[in-house]
Amino acid sequence: MRQLILILGDQLSLASPALLEADPAKDGVLMIEAAGEAKAVWSHKARIALFLSAMRHFAHSMTEAGWSLDYVAMDDPAAADFGIRLREALQRHSPKILKVIEPGELRMLQMIEQVCEQAKVQLQVLDDTHFLCSRHEFASWAKGKKELRMEYFYRVMRKKYAVLMEGEEPAGGSWNFDADNRSPYPKRTGPGLIPAPAAFAPDALTLEVMALVERHFPDHPGSLANFVWAVTREQALQALQVFIDTRLLHFGTYQDAMWTDTPLGWHSLLSTALNLHLLNPREVIAAAEQAYRQGQVSLESAEGFIRQILGWREFIRGVYWLDMPGMKEANHYGHQRDLPAWFWTGDTRMACMRDSLKQTLELGYAHHIQRLMVTGNFALLAELSPQQVSDWYLAIYVDAIEWVELPNTAGMALHACGPRFTSKPYVASGAYIKRQSNYCTGCTYDPAKRSGEAACPFTTLYWHFIDKHEQSLKINPRTALMAKNVQKLSEDERVAIRTHAANLLENLDGL
Numbered sequence: 435m436r437q438l439i440l441i442l443g444d445q446l447s448l449a450s451p452a453l454l455e456a457d458p459a460k461d462g463v464l465m466i467e468a469a470g471e472a473k474a475v476w477s478h479k480a481r482i483a484l485f486l487s488a489m490r491h492f493a494h495s496m497t498e499a500g501w502s503l504d505y506v507a508m509d510d511p512a513a514a515d516f517g518i519r520l521r522e523a524l525q526r527h528s529p530k531i532l533k534v535i536e537p538g539e540l541r542m543l544q545m546i547e548q549v550c551e552q553a554k555v556q557l558q559v560l561d562d563t564h565f566l567c568s569r570h571e572f573a574s575w576a577k578g579k580k581e582l583r584m585e586y587f588y589r590v591m592r593k594k595y596a597v598l599m600e601g602e603e604p605a606g607g608s609w610n611f612d613a614d615n616r617s618p619y620p621k622r623t624g625p626g627l628i629p630a631p632a633a634f635a636p637d638a639l640t641l642e643v644m645a646l647v648e649r650h651f652p653d654h655p656g657s658l659a660n661f662v663w664a665v666t667r668e669q670a671l672q673a674l675q676v677f678i679d680t681r682l683l684h685f686g687t688y689q690d691a692m693w694t695d696t697p698l699g700w701h702s703l704l705s706t707a708l709n710l711h712l713l714n715p716r717e718v719i720a721a722a723e724q725a726y727r728q729g730q731v732s733l734e735s736a737e738g739f740i741r742q743i744l745g746w747r748e749f750i751r752g753v754y755w756l757d758m759p760g761m762k763e764a765n766h767y768g769h770q771r772d773l774p775a776w777f778w779t780g781d782t783r784m785a786c787m788r789d790s791l792k793q794t795l796e797l798g799y800a801h802h803i804q805r806l807m808v809t810g811n812f813a814l815l816a817e818l819s820p821q822q823v824s825d826w827y828l829a830i831y832v833d834a835i836e837w838v839e840l841p842n843t844a845g846m847a848l849h850a851c852g853p854r855f856t857s858k859p860y861v862a863s864g865a866y867i868k869r870q871s872n873y874c875t876g877c878t879y880d881p882a883k884r885s886g887e888a889a890c891p892f893t894t895l896y897w898h899f900i901d902k903h904e905q906s907l908k909i910n911p912r913t914a915l916m917a918k919n920v921q922k923l924s925e926d927e928r929v930a931i932r933t934h935a936a937n938l939l940e941n942l943d944g945l
């Protein structure tokens with residue numbers, strides 16, 4: 435065999451550069467299912483099922499397209515280390531070259547490198563052209579900058595790809611319309627009727643995979659009862675169309691809104707299809723821009739959505755590769771507390787955490803503001819170990835792959851990388867959650883109280899955080915106001931907050 439092309443579980447595109455360069459008559463393709471990957475962190479059942487089902491559907495497309503495919507299915511989980519299976523496959527095929535697109539995780543890249551070195555097979559790692567900004571291009575942009583800011587990167591990308599541009603200027607005269615977005619749902623009427631996203635009942639192949647997951651990973655967290663994710667390119671395209679036609683309309687307005695029993699809001703739910711490469715970000719961006727140009731949606735919504743993909747998604751990936759492996763150990767505040775056990779059950783009296791965690795266990799999904807300003811905010815205020823928190827996020831979300839999960843968790847939610855790529859810690863008290871949701875109605879706790887039994891833990895721990903970090907917050911223009919506000923509290927109040935916070939932090943499992 436001239437070359438063997440290794441397709442990883444999150445590289446499911448027939449337009450992969452490794453395939454475009456290859457010849458089905460001379461080259462082979464290898465795909466490997468490995469239980470070790472599902473166990474590296476204690477993965478949600480839906481996350482495992484999504485990867486396996488999408489891989490098996492893709493394998494069908496590969497054979498239909500005439501490729502000679504060696505598909506190593508998961509049989510005995512005990513012998514299921516990815517490295518072992520790769521080594522066996524290299525022995526079986528004796529290729530001159532193993533070709534792979536850049537994996538989405540440094541650990542995987544290092545494992546493949548090691549196996550090839552031991553097997554004395556030449557390894558060729560190709561740029562992942564799924565992304566609009568290559569690792570090399572991002573590194574050039576970042577060169578000489580101590581601190582990286584998404585907003586400036588995003589402008590470069592908008593210009594480079596002529597997205598939402600009017601000549602040299604941004605459409606509508608502004609790069610960012612966040613000031614017009616991010617409303618809460620109307621407090622009196624709630625979210626009202628939100629059009630449902632596309633949902634795909636599991637077909638025979640997915641049902642087979644779901645049974646396998648229940649058999650091999652019975653004690654893993656989460657449920658498969660609500661599994662309706664797109665597992666093929668055709669379904670992913672349908673999901674995109676439904677989003678553009680019915681849900682993009684209010685995406686921007688309600689991007690940061692939360693409400694009980696409204697787990698999906700107006701969000702796209704496209705991260706899984708994008709991350710598995712069933713969708714190309716270019717086609718998603720183009721569809722959103724076209725909807726705006728045709729007058730279907732406002733510029734605010736289209737820009738807000740496009741920024742998440744052309745801006746945040748590309749930026750986050752660039753930062754991951756630039757700052758690994760250090761990012762995995764980053765701990766700006768030196769936080770060491772253990773993740774409370776109820777992160778895995780949702781059994782807490784805090785209504786906002788309960789809602790966000792329960793839906794995560796049911797669906798493997800929570801939207802961005804729940805991840806950032808509810809669970810992430812709590813994890814930072816409660817001084818949880820960034821490594822334990824990152825492992826949890828990697829395990830529990832269906833769209834989790836390290837290149838996107840780690841920078842979002844360590845960098846954005848926990849400020850564990852300091853000011854490297856976020857200008858301030860994203861901390862907020864119960865007042866923010868009350869403003870953006872209805873969670874506080876009927877909660878055991880009171881978001882307005884800073885100390886005492888009834889005080890909302892977010893509020894107590896927020897003021898404790900500001901009190902503790904007053905000096906560093908004072909010198910940052912973006913957080914100086916927080917420091918000013920804490921200075922307005924009397925010494926008695928500050929002592930009461932410290933005392934109550936110390937008690938909460940010692941008893942996180944009991945919240």
Ligand SMILES: Cc1cc2nc3c(=O)[nH]c(=O)nc-3n(C[C@H](O)[C@H](O)[C@H](O)COP(=O)(O)OP(=O)(O)OC[C@H]3O[C@@H](n4cnc5c(N)ncnc54)[C@H](O)[C@@H]3O)c2cc1C
Nearest residue numbers: 701702703704705742747801802805806833834839842843
């Ligand atoms: C702590 C934390 C952990 C996260 N972990 C992941 C993860 O493992 N995988 C993942 O794909 N996203 C992650 N995100 C980013 C974001 O929350 C999800 O992409 C989004 O919630 C997915 O839902 P959606 O497709 O409905 O997104 P929408 O709100 O509809 O946004 C559209 C698309 O924009 C992209 N996007 C939006 N925000 C981000 C972001 N901050 N970083 C990268 N891409 C973004 C996604 O591809 C998403 O599908 C995380 C965010 C936080 C705060």
Ligand code: SF4
Nearest residue numbers: 784786864874877890
């Ligand atoms: S009171 Fe505090 S804990 Fe309860 S829902 Fe509101 S923010 Fe969450």
